[in-house]
Amino acid sequence: MPSPARLPRSFFSRPTVAVARELLGQRLVRLDRGRRLSGLILETEAYVGEDDLACHARSGRTARTEVMYGLPGRAYVYFTYGLHWMLNVVAEREGFPAAVLLRAIQPCEGLDTMRRRRGQPPERLTDGPAKLTQALGIDRDFNGHDLCAEDARLFIEMMGAPPGSRVLVDRRVGLGRTPEPWLSKPWNFRLLHPNSHELSE
DNA sequence: GGCCCGATACTCT
DNA sequence: GAGTATCGGGCCC
Numbered sequence: 001m002p003s004p005a006r007l008p009r010s011f012f013s014r015p016t017v018a019v020a021r022e023l024l025g026q027r028l029v030r031l032d033r034g035r036r037l038s039g040l041i042l043e044t045e046a047y048v049g050e051d052d053l054a055c056h057a058r059s060g061r062t063a064r065t066e067v068m069y070g071l072p073g074r075a076y077v078y079f080t081y082g083l084h085w086m087l088n089v090v091a092e093r094e095g096f097p098a099a100v101l102l103r104a105i106q107p108c109e110g111l112d113t114m115r116r117r118r119g120q121p122p123e124r125l126t127d128g129p130a131k132l133t134q135a136l137g138i139d140r141d142f143n144g145h146d147l148c149a150e151d152a153r154l155f156i157e158m159m160g161a162p163p164g165s166r167v168l169v170d171r172r173v174g175l176g177r178t179p180e181p182w183l184s185k186p187w188n189f190r191l192l193h194p195n196s197h198e199l200s201e
Numbered sequence: 202g203g204c205c206c207g208a209t210a211c212t213c214t
Numbered sequence: 215g216a217g218t219a220t221c222g223g224g225c226c227c
Contacts, residue, residue, distance in 0.1 A: 082209025
């Protein structure tokens, strides 16, 4: 059985909000010593340019934000709260800083490895942005990693959303004291399965 | 189920 | 020196 096509760079070199929306249902794959760890992308968030006061690039080009100004389709991995790594994929054209934060996936392959790293029941393995990086073993080493490279250890496979699934659009999470209108931009996207019993919000 | 809080270190002011 | 795109444990319903 041939594996699905990987998302090409042209997918990422488009408006960030469209990229975030269309990443839902695609499969994030991490090659870990020859083994596949993967999951369907369930939640994403768009961070768009220097004007977006929730985006790290709000204070311009720095050592940290440099990757966001670079080639689309590369990973922007940053450290926060003194403990956690966050995985983003760079979007838009080179020179325009933008990225999509991956906030949740549904574990698909490599459950045993993920459980060993996380020590949690399956439904808790990857349902948060720092949980999924922990489960997949993603840290600073992946900052700048090219998801579109031939020999990528991290990439996204084209799946197409499951039939009957719906997309929930909401404001972004955890922005604290970010001023309007950025605080309320509807740039968080969640995939709801046909038979999911999601009741929150 | 929910709320509160502490951990922890990196980035920019 | 302050703030942070979070998590998990402890506590109280």
